Amino acid sequence: xxxxxxxxxxxRFIEELNKRNITIMDELVAPAMVHPTLQVRGPESYKQxxxxxxxxxxDWHETILDMxxxxxxxxxxxxxxxxxxxxxxSFLPYINKKVRVAPTGKKTKFTxxxxxxxxxxxxxxxxxxxxxxxxxxxxxxIEYKEVPEDVS
Amino acid sequence: xxxxxxxxxxxKWVKAINLRDFTVLxxxxxxxxxxxxxxxxxxxxxxxxxxxxxxxxxxxxRTIEDIxxxxxxxxxxxxxxGTSLxxxxxxxxxxxxxxxxxxxxxxxxxxxxxxxxxxKLKIT
Numbered sequence: 001x002x003x004x005x006x007x008x009x010x011x012r013f014i015e016e017l018n019k020r021n022i023t024i025m026d027e028l029v030a031p032a033m034v035h036p037t038l039q040v041r042g043p044e045s046y047k048q049x050x051x052x053x054x055x056x057x058x059d060w061h062e063t064i065l066d067m068x069x070x071x072x073x074x075x076x077x078x079x080x081x082x083x084x085x086x087x088x089x090s091f092l093p094y095i096n097k098k099v100r101v102a103p104t105g106k107k108t109k110f111t112x113x114x115x116x117x118x119x120x121x122x123x124x125x126x127x128x129x130x131x132x133x134x135x136x137x138x139x140x141x142i143e144y145k146e147v148p149e150d151v152s
Numbered sequence: 153x154x155x156x157x158x159x160x161x162x163x164k165w166v167k168a169i170n171l172r173d174f175t176v177l178x179x180x181x182x183x184x185x186x187x188x189x190x191x192x193x194x195x196x197x198x199x200x201x202x203x204x205x206x207x208x209x210x211x212x213x214r215t216i217e218d219i220x221x222x223x224x225x226x227x228x229x230x231x232x233x234g235t236s237l238x239x240x241x242x243x244x245x246x247x248x249x250x251x252x253x254x255x256x257x258x259x260x261x262x263x264x265x266x267x268x269x270x271x272k273l274k275i276t
Contacts, residue, residue: 075227077249111263
C-alpha cells in the first residue's frame, strides 16, 4: 500500500466514525489490532469502546488538522469537540484507574495525536497522545494541584 | 533537505538537550523560531525555558520512542522522565511536530500526554 493509500484509510476511518458508521470497524480494523492507550483489542472490543464513547458524548466529532505517513505508519493531529451527555466509563493511562462519570453537560475541545500502523489496508495498531488532564478538567472529573512540572 | 537529514537534526537536538549542551541552539534553532505550545519566540526564550525545566527537574531526560517525517515536518514521539527537587518522579509522553527549513528548526507544536503522576488527582 502506498503512503497516500494508508492516509486515505485513516481519513476514511475517522470520517465514517464521525458519521456513526460502526461497521467501518469490520472493514478497517485488523482482527489482532491493539490500542494500548484505550486497552482495546480487535474490532469487537473497539466497537464496544466507541459505542460507550458515543453514549457519553453523542456529538463527539473529530477534525483532522494534519497528517503524515512513512513506511507502515500514519500519524495525525486532530481536534475533538464533544458534549458530555451520558455516563462515561474510562481508563486513565498512567493513573491506571477506571473512572465512571455521570453526565455533566459540559463541552470539551482538545487536540490529540493518533499514531496508526497500517498493514494490508487495515489498522493493526493505534496509540493516542493527548492532554487527558485538560479533557478531564473540562468535564469536571479531576481536581489537581499545579506543581512545577512544565516538561512538555 | 532529505527526510532522513531532517530527522537527524531532531535526534541531535534531543541528544544535545539531554547532555545540557546549549551550543546546539545556535546550530539548530532558527532566530525566529516559534514554540506554539510554550509560547516561546527565538533562541533566548528556548534557552530560558530549558534552564527553568532543568532547575525544577535536574535529571530531566528525553527518549525518542518514534520519529516520522514528511515534507518539511518531523513528528517525534518522546518519553520524558525526571525527578523534582522534592524527590518525586515524573513520567510523561509528548508528540512534537517540528518544521525544518534549511537545516534550522523554525516551528514546534507539542501535544503532551496526561501530564504527571505527581498531580494531585481527585476522581469523583
